Amino acid sequence: MANLLSQNKCFLFFLVSLLLILVQNKSKVQCYQYKVGDLDAWGIPTSANPQVYTQWSKYHNLTIGDSLWFLYPPSQDSVIQVTKGSYKSCNIKNPILYMNNGNSLFNITSEGLYYFTSGEVGHCQKNQKLVISVGNVSSNMVDDAEAPGPSSSSYPTVFGNIPIAPSASLPSTSTSSKLASTFQIVVIGFFICGVFSALM
Template sequence: MASHNICFLVSSLLLTTLFQIQTKVLCYQYKVGDLDAWGIPTSTNSQLYAKWSKFHNLTLGDSLLFLYPPSQDSVIQVTQESYKSCNIKDPILYMNNGNSLFNITSHGDFYFTSGVVGHCQKNQKIHISIGGNGNVDVEANSPTSLPANAPSYQTVFGNIPIAPSSSNSPHLASTFHVLIIGSIISIMFFALM
């Protein structure tokens, strides 16, 4: 009987240790524009970046990856006023290596556009909002956007599913795996008795 209690205690300690080791990683790197990358949107998909922003639930710790030919384009972070007027002078941040990464380290609104003259006017710009009401880029001249409950959005390569949301589903799945592993270890200990 004492060995049975010791086995239960050891398996409980192992299960507790597995819960403590488990980490919750909810940071993602998002390629801006997905398969379309960073460039001037086509006339048939002129609101590419507004749609992209709306259907990606970005949070603190996430990163934006802008991919583009470095000899032909760049990406700049600008103020809200510069974003609306497409003023590319005096940017907050200038990136031109073709593989530009922006880490989201604070709440707020972030505005990006191409650093090439004329590209912003052709809708090569994106507004990201972190915290509060989520990612919304609504302009007076925007066409009707997709419904909020749309499961995916259209690109030239087909539908792109929505990225993981801020729900606890990744955490629940990993907790479930830890419980299964802990149960298997407990059963093994009891079987050895």
């Protein structure tokens, strides 16, 4: 009877531990910091790659908690968050947010469309502007020019093409690693229960 009671305590201890670990794994949030333009700094696009920011936004799936990192010479440029109308007309007056330290970080806190341009006169007209969508934004809210195009295995930058991993493979990798770690926890839990029962 005492042996059965110790086995039940061990099993209960194991279940509670497993539940706590699973809750902890589910509550982990993975946030990423994305350098806008990847290898290109925030600046006027070159003639070799005039749509660098349009291309960049097509191939990055941003989520709440992620950050945009704008890197530029602070004496020569800035970045501003603007409304959709200001984005389209390149109106840099009355921005929502103004950043000019050369190492600007924008944290994404909600779903929607975000519009950015350079705060310097004439830069927006030369395509130094970016629109990103976060979350479930309806397709009619995104202009055809900024809508994601057909998927490709890479996109161009000043330094050549940057390969893009297929987005469909990302969730399966994440799910398989979670399953592997859960399986390891179960095996370790049964081992600990066996040792605990043997000592009782």
